[in-house]
Amino acid sequence: MRGDEEREGGPRATGHVPVMLDRILALLGPALSTPSDEDVFFVDATLGLGGHAAAVLEAHPRVTLIGLDRDTSAIERSGRRLEAYAGRTRLVHAVYDEIPRVLAELGIPDVHAVLFDLGVSSPQLDEAERGFAYSYDAPLDMRMDRTQELTAEQVVNTYSASDLTRILRDYGEERFARRVAEAIVRERGRAPLTSTGRLVEIVRDAIPAASRRTGGHPGKRTFQALRMEVNGELPTLERAIPAALDALVVGGRVAVLSYHSLEDRIVKRAFAAQTTDTTPPDLPVPLPELQPRFRPLTRGAEQPSEEETTTNPRAASARLRAVERIREREGRPRGGTRPLDEDPPSGRRQAGGTT
Numbered sequence: 001m002r003g004d005e006e007r008e009g010g011p012r013a014t015g016h017v018p019v020m021l022d023r024i025l026a027l028l029g030p031a032l033s034t035p036s037d038e039d040v041f042f043v044d045a046t047l048g049l050g051g052h053a054a055a056v057l058e059a060h061p062r063v064t065l066i067g068l069d070r071d072t073s074a075i076e077r078s079g080r081r082l083e084a085y086a087g088r089t090r091l092v093h094a095v096y097d098e099i100p101r102v103l104a105e106l107g108i109p110d111v112h113a114v115l116f117d118l119g120v121s122s123p124q125l126d127e128a129e130r131g132f133a134y135s136y137d138a139p140l141d142m143r144m145d146r147t148q149e150l151t152a153e154q155v156v157n158t159y160s161a162s163d164l165t166r167i168l169r170d171y172g173e174e175r176f177a178r179r180v181a182e183a184i185v186r187e188r189g190r191a192p193l194t195s196t197g198r199l200v201e202i203v204r205d206a207i208p209a210a211s212r213r214t215g216g217h218p219g220k221r222t223f224q225a226l227r228m229e230v231n232g233e234l235p236t237l238e239r240a241i242p243a244a245l246d247a248l249v250v251g252g253r254v255a256v257l258s259y260h261s262l263e264d265r266i267v268k269r270a271f272a273a274q275t276t277d278t279t280p281p282d283l284p285v286p287l288p289e290l291q292p293r294f295r296p297l298t299r300g301a302e303q304p305s306e307e308e309t310t311t312n313p314r315a316a317s318a319r320l321r322a323v324e325r326i327r328e329r330e331g332r333p334r335g336g337t338r339p340l341d342e343d344p345p346s347g348r349r350q351a352g353g354t355t
Helices: 021-033 050-058 072-081 084-086 098-108 122-126 152-158 162-173 178-189 196-204 220-231 233-246 261-275 306-311
Strands: 042-043 063-069 089-093 111-119 250-259 293-297 319-324
Touching: 021 042, 021 111, 021 250, 021 319, 042 050, 050 063, 050 072, 050 084, 050 111, 063 098, 063 122, 063 152, 072 122, 072 196, 084 089, 089 098, 098 196, 098 233, 098 261, 111 233, 152 162, 152 178, 152 220, 162 178, 162 196, 162 220, 178 196, 196 220, 196 306, 220 233, 250 261, 261 293, 261 319
Parallel strands: 042 063, 042 111, 063 089, 111 250
Antiparallel strands: 250 319, 293 319
16 A cells, blocks of 8 residues: 655655655665666666655666556656656556556567555545545545546446455455345345445444454455456556566666555565576586576565654555566567657556656
């Protein structure tokens, strides 16, 4: 759950600051401080309010930011915040698994660093009408990209009991997934479910009283599961991490902040596949093509300090992993052909201080 607050200019904000900001800068800094005169590109794949991006741009004057976000409100807000760096920013309305398309259409063959700050952002939680929070009575929306069609209301009113059970079990790790799913189907038969408040009541009544007294708010897991389903978060992440790794120059780095064990598991698996020597043990010498092309920069998943979680409770569940490319990729076409100063990528909109 991302936790940066908006403030124009400058990387830090009053109140919350971007999660694990100093550690992110330390991890990505060497990749962004190249000694040559080549262009240096940094992809913030989940731009949000632009807190991490502003810090990178301030610390590295030669860096050009390619900022992606599926939420048009985030593009607009971050555009205002990053206005002082407008000549070095390209903000694109895109989902983070679209990195290859965005880079190709911008004519950028390689990048030096990529950051993912996963999960729902503070503004999305705090804007009641978005429907992400179980603490507000609001429309059942939960779309990060409000231009897409699928909403949480459609999911709870049209999915079968078995599909709802699967979502609640796999994405929410809800122990009582079947009971909650059956309660949703039963109640929607009486009247369509349209509000988060009504959904919270149904979930609370479906979960045994003894279990409701532990484990936090009874709606937490259901809301998480629905949000992940509406936004396709885990399948998107499974595509995005390899795409980001593939885009790196030698010495380039990827850092990922995740906020849930399901996200962290995907990141851990993707990084392990690229940092492991797969040479069979019975071979006398290692084969170059089986040598790892990346090295880990973190020992497992790093966590925020106690001091940070005290000042920013939403950072408490953060887990940070990072890797560095140490060998060139093989057989990959080297980027697109469109000059950076020509038209932005098509398909989704570009906005917020991008021209």
